[in-house]
Amino acid sequence: MARQVEIMSNIDNFWLHMDHPTNLMIITGYLAFDEPLDFGRLLETFKNRLLCYERFKKRVIRPMSGVGNATWELDPKFDLRSHIHRVALPSPGDKETLQELISDLTATPLDPTKPLWQAHYIENYNNGGSVLFVRIHHCIADGIALIRLLLSMADIEPNAAWSNNIPEKKGDKTSSIDFFPPLEGVLKKISRARRQISRASKFLTKEIEASISNPGHVVDRARLISKYAVDATSVISKLLLLPADRKTAFRGDLGVRKSVAWCNPLPLEDIKSIGKYFNATINDILVSMVTGALRRYLQQCNNLVGDLDIRMAMPVNIRPMDAAIELGNQFSLILASLPVHIDDPVLRIREIQRRLRDLKEAPDAIIAYTMLNALGVSSAKLAKFGATMFANKMTGVMSNVPGPRFPLYFANKEIKDIMFWVPRIGGLGLGISIISYNGKVSLGICTDTGLVDDPNSILRHFENEFRMLHGMYKAGQIDRDPLVINDRFQDTISDAAKEEMANSSGAIQAIRCKALTRSGTQCHNRAATDSIYCTIHLSKYEHLSDLKVSSESDDDDRTASAG
Template identity: 30%
Template structure:
């Protein structure tokens, strides 16, 4: 902190620079109530629990003399100016709210003002909704969830102000991992970034040479360690702890040098500014847990399998042959802190999860998902990718923009699985009926896919490029259908 300013963290500054017209670095969070919200009561609660507690909500971003970015707190900004009231057109259902959110998805936040806005919505199914939009530079997705929860109460009666909601909001694919990597991870990350950039440039002018170079570079990076790992894997099915992460680490090197399994498909192209939003009816979380137990899988494995099957069905309807797609999956790198530090910020990595989209059988898909998720968890991909992000942030704007686009375009978008509170919560005396959110995407990524559980229910939502993903609602509808098939097959096996 200097003269009322606080320098943005390395990751915070990186996300600040990554806005582009078709894909803004803005996290969109939504919750809704069955009864209308008293907006004066809402304003009083949010002012006390967000505005007064977290200086970043009262701050703007400014350039320092050294060229770096700083948060500068302003005394002339008002909470009320960060909100707008909207009344949904009749009949005030899902379609109208989804259209409203989609229209805001590409509206940039003014850099001369605090980088967030709240849209207060009336006439949604006879109740209310709140769309909270905040730039990724303020905080990562896990902290955004905590921020949202911090304005909620455990009962309809107004509760005493709390620092933040003490609920488990980070598990599964987004769980905290050990960021301490073995020696050589930083070197590997630096080499992978440089290699990826060089290969991308050479592939344009000399594709054959570039292909040969990738093989040569990969062999050089892995060296004799890869040979020893393959030998060990062949000799012993139960790996000792020291070798448990080797398969995942080999995958990490391959993803950063050769690239990911992300086939060209119906949605491949340059994103535009017309977006589409959809979400599905909720699924009972207990039903998901029952399927997971039957297959000795995690809840996250089951849900991600349904994502893969949904994309399989969507692509088949659109007559596209595609064997695999890759998602960027955020992984929290710090332990969950129920106190929520006032400086917020970003502390996560993006791992790349490759999902099969060519299998008709959900059970076979579940098996593939379990293996690939297991390799990521046992390896050090999150730590390496965090090192890559740190290196990218120190490059010149032109170079890191190129590098970020290169790595991001190896995935179709961002997939988040956020287990929220499993008890009903209230805001300004009104019960929260459902929650949803969408992470930002970058480069030419076409989808943000969110799995959010709350109060014993699983909600699934998608934010997509309207031109590249026509009939986008088929994706979330397909998720529900895929779970139904997986549940039936599970019942058939047990019966």
């Protein structure tokens, strides 16, 4: 018999705490079809392939004291039809109309008296097509697990066998432990503590035996422990000392209304070709294109981007990808700094490639996961305070999920398109989602309407970045090894190398002007051809150079006369 009451894990409890009217902790996604679905078969698919996971029939019971973990409890009046709604898209039923409807649903809270998920079957889309829009609270599972679960409800071929005679189980409160959930929690904690003590005693016995037989074992253990302690201290200190992210059009006070949009799918093979040319991953290329799109939008909003980096939280999956589908949150967050200040697309790819490589080798993800677990044990107020402080150091959340490379069929109809949107913690108003499916890749954006009322403009910039990069690649106009690849366009080649390049090509392109501004910082303008200065500083510095040469000549003349 299934357990009627289950204590929520610390990490799941953390994401439950993060709910706020201006930022709901709900993962959303849709499946698009070119034709209508059989609604009866749709219901049976959910009954047979989703409700086999008990959590989707359990509601959340928060502790009366406000402290401690919430519990999962089977809903005694669970009804599948209370969670799946059938609606029709108003005329003209196009993409813009669907985006408006999904934006409205995205800002609508889930009913806390029922299991925290909901689905809308949307008809009259795009000349006879349909859409299945699903919303699931973050405390049930993370985005990767939920996407895997949703896709596992589909078939790899049409007309696949299915069953409609599996009885739907209702949640009956018949277990005696339901009358004493606090006592059950105490008993579980005592039992858990006994098991942990038993495991700890066995571990200590083995460690003592190893230390007696091999004194060097103590030194090895000390080094290992000190390494992780230093890593944890370093990462936590770095997070605490990070300044708040720069004020841009993406940051500000949030409202309830959200704006959702997604681009037309791009050919994944073209992005692979570009990545192969640069010896970069698909993720490197996509993140670079997103960075370029954000740069263009900020310039459109008259934001200064000359020396701007913006930080994005990136979810990192810490479960094996080949593991069985398991609900709950098993991911962490890392902070990736996007070099928005870099205009040149080639330089931007190189720099993002370097930064993401450094993040992969760092211990930040595991340590951040431990911190989220710790916050999950605390009160909702303390957890929200910690999340707000963390969110203040970034601009948004960006997630990239690889999907299946072949078409899938849901309720006997082919899935034509897939998209999802990540929730944002604290006061973050920008969420960016990337997903690949059946040889194509799509970008989705969710923004706070008060900050960015038209996310489609960012998507247009993203598509322009792709067209520009792909056009340069096809025309063979991309230099794989640009002159400068560091954070702030620092010139890394020696004077001898410059002289050799000048002798061989007759010209040097310095990329960035070498002049200093009045504040003492390097000018951010691009250098003119055959010069190390931009057009603004060119005449000034060349004039000073002439004066210096003239002055040196006069000194030589005076010295000669004196001789």
